[in-house]
Amino acid sequence: MLYKKNVAGWEIWVRLLAGAIMIACGLLGLKGMPVGYLIAAVGVLTALTGVFGYCPACAVAGRKLRAKP
Numbered sequence: 001m002l003y004k005k006n007v008a009g010w011e012i013w014v015r016l017l018a019g020a021i022m023i024a025c026g027l028l029g030l031k032g033m034p035v036g037y038l039i040a041a042v043g044v045l046t047a048l049t050g051v052f053g054y055c056p057a058c059a060v061a062g063r064k065l066r067a068k069p
């Protein structure tokens with residue numbers, strides 16, 4: 001495995017939902033505008049952190065998941 005998960009289970013669902021909302025707002029709400037495409041791209045990255053359970057920014061900050069007892 002190239003990475004170690006650093007996103008909690010509940011946070012995965014929040015990231016997936018937030019990514020979907022950003023994609024929809026960027027592509028539908030700001031149709032044809034460059035800032036809309038930028039928001040949609042950030043939404044894709046946010047959703048990908050939820051899909052893989054790994055966030056590079058959290059890894060740089062040193063975030064680790066607690067071990068389950």
